[in-house]
Amino acid sequence: MTDYISLITAALDGASRRGELIANNIANATTPGYKRQDINFQQVLKRQMNGSQNGTRLRLDTTDKNHISAPGVKNNDSFKKSSFLEKSNKNGSYRNDKNNVDIDVEVAEMAKNSIYYNVLTRRAAARFSTLNQVIEKGGS
């Protein structure tokens, strides 16, 4: 049970961090010289899921100091490590101020990220509600 919840929590951490970065991109859409930033937290998550020893994909490996830790009370900033941050240096050729933010793409990414976040919070809520229900009603 806790593996599943930890996985969802780690994913939500990643998504909320990504939401911050996208919002920052939008805020800097006209800043000269600004390059868009993003994190591919799903890639990191996938790597840690696939490497797990006990066969299920739900447990996150935490054998390396660069791994995302299964979130405990202190560790909400697992994704704030700058090693996860990715900056795009591509320069769209039609902007003179060297800013490579495309506002339409940022808005679309924001929408996708929010949907992703909402699905996972629903899944976590459903799990907690099931557990509560079993505790209250299962077995008289």
Next chain:
Amino acid sequence: MFSGIDISASGLTAQRLRMDIISGNIANVETTRTEDGGPYRRKVAVFQEKLQNKMSVFGSGLSVLNDNANDKGVEVKEIREDQSPFKIEYRPNHPDADEDGYLRLPNISIMTEMINMIDATRAYEANVQAISNYKNMAASALDISR
């Protein structure tokens, strides 16, 4: 679901670029001097269906990060110059007129540009509506399970 949003986003980007070009044409309707000499030539954005995950020069920086990003939709293949002939007016007092007093002006018709501008705007709005619909669909899918 998510790739649908990417597709609409590519439409937004393409239409926005098209608007920029149209604005450029309108702004330069009387420009008789350019870097390579001669009047400004009307520019046209050439749209192409995006079939592969190649990053075009005019694409976003997104596909560097995401395997699935932007694998379909539309992209601007190139910005082409319209090769139709320049307009010629008799303006002997203009500094750029030739020895007979004729001036070559950009091959831009404001009317055409305005119509294209309305078209690009409508297309942009349609793409925005499409994204909004995707968001609604996702939200209603969430209602399947409390």
Next chain:
Amino acid sequence: MLDKMGINPATDIFEHYSLENKEKENTKSDFKNLFKEKIMEVNNLQKNSEEMTAKFAAGETDNIHQVMIAGEKAKIALNLTTAVQNKIVEAYKEVMRIQV
């Protein structure tokens, strides 16, 4: 209707023990196996739902409705089985109260 959705832990049990059923001698071991089977089904639905959510979290699928449907199926199966289990226990207690 529920069986068309692949959820049938409880109805099978009731079908099995309807009065037309003549296998009354082996009811004890049958019930145990039948119940075990249904519990396994519930467990599988649960595992499947977790897998779907894990896939979604990793970005391997973006099929939201499938993820939600898998979750709801697992929840319903569990609720149904819990309700059936409670009824059975109640029935047992009722029977035990009969004065001989």
